[in-house]
Structures are given as structure tokens and as C-alpha cells.
Amino acid sequence: MFALPFAYIAMVLAAGGWPGWWTVVWVTAAMVGGRTCAMAANRVVDRVLDAENPRTAGRHLPRGLLRTSELRAAAAAGAALMLIAASLLNPLCLMLAPLALVFLIGYSYTKRFTWTSHWILGFTDGIAAAGGWVAVRGRFDPPAFVLWFALTVWIAGFDLIYACQDVDFDRARGLHSVPARFGMPAALAVARVNHALTAAALALLGIMMGLGPLYWVGWLAVVGLLVYEHSLVTPTDLSRLDVAFFNVNGYIAVIVFVATLGGLWK
DSSP states (O other), X not given: OOHHHHHHHHHHHHHTSOOOHHHHHHHHHHHHHXXXXXXXXXXXXXXXXXXXXXXXXXXXXXXXXXXXHHHHXXXXXXXXXXXXXXXXXXXXXXXXHHHHHHHHHHGGGGGGXXXXXXXXXXXXXXXXHHHHHHHHXXXXXXXXXXXXXXXXXXXXXXXXHHHGGGHHHHHHHTOOOXXXXXXXXXXXXXXXXXXXXXXXXXXXXXXXXXXXXXXXXXXXHHHHHHHHHHHSOBTTBOTTHHIIIIIIHHHHHHHHHHHHHHHHOO
């Protein structure tokens, strides 16, 4: 919901339009494989913590609806699909795919030792944008790094908001996050900074790629949604957090994708 549109954005920008069915199919397969690997591995890595946290105790592993071996098999299958897809795109994609898998699996461990885990998660999701670009061009170019940065700070920003609901649990279990370390007001302030950087990076991308007016209409809509997202949560009221996290950010991803397509039609 969040990373896939940015992989497509990178593809169409790198191609200057339609990148071709071969690239679209195998980038999509790589994304599905990578996401399956990451989510399955995350559930296995966090299974004990999930069982202890009231918010996550209803997940499949804590409830016994799935076995650990089944999720490990799903993670392995997802990783295999990602590697196969990368091999069918170009040599650089295949060369970098194992490193991407290290981040996709490893980010689940980071909250055990660093409160920078929010940005590590964002960086990991940002690989989708870089991968979409490399899949088309077989190399990195400056716009790929700008898009990667935009995705990194956007994901980190709303993960900071999402982590506010687990402050008490994280502190009790010795887990690391910005809300647990510095408090919710500081976390929400840092989230706002991250989303301001997101807007700035998307503006820079539009300038670098020479995107047309429709892109800037979408950009304004995204800025408005980011402001709205932050109006939904306060340090004393997280009741609308799910709306801020899932609904608003889902709209943002789709709007940026549609705006980018429109921006190419100058």
C-alpha cells in the first residue's frame, strides 16, 4: 500500500513513460516477494513480543492460527521470488537483491538496540523506489536518490506517530523508539519535520524531472493531507491514529503516483 506505488513512480520516471510489461511484471513480482519475506520474517522475529503486547496479541502466531515453520517457509518463498525477479530484470538488480533482503529481514531487530529504527524502516521501504529506477535504467541516477529519501522520511514520519501507541510497552520491555526515549510530544514534532522534508523532496523531484502542472496539483494535495494527518493526533489523544496511519498515507501514495503520471503529460 505504501511502497509499491513508489516503485511504479520510479519506473515511469526512469522510463519517461510506460516502462514495458516485462519490467512492470517482474518489478511487481519482486515487490510481492520482498514484502512477503519482510512481513513473514517480522512476525517470526517479534512473535514473543507480539504475544505480550495487548495491541498485537490477536495476530496469527500468538493466537496459534499459523505455525512459525509456515511463516518461515513463506519468508523463504518470498525471498526466492524476489531473487528470481531481480535476475530477470538486469545484473545490478540481481547484485543488490541480497543486500535488500538483509534490510527487509534485519529491520525487525533494530528496535531492540536503537531508536533510529523508524528511519531504518523508512530506508528499507525506500529500496522499492531505488529498485524501480534501477530495474529500468540498470544504474542509479540523482532522481532515484531523491525519491528514496522522500520515501525514507515519509515512512519514518508516520512510523513515529504509530509508535506512540506502544510507549508504555516499549519502555517496560526495554525496546527502543523515539516516543519511548524522548516522549510523545517530541516524537510528533520530529514526525512533522520528517513530513516537511518529504514535501521538500517531492518538490525537488518534480523540478529535477521537469514534471508538468498536474504533478504540482497532486503535490499540493499531498501537503494538505500531511497537515491533516498531523491534526488527527496529539500527545493526549491517539484515538484517530489508525485513520492517520492507514487511510491518509494510503491516499498519499496513490496521489503521488497519479500526479507523477499526470506530470509526465506536459
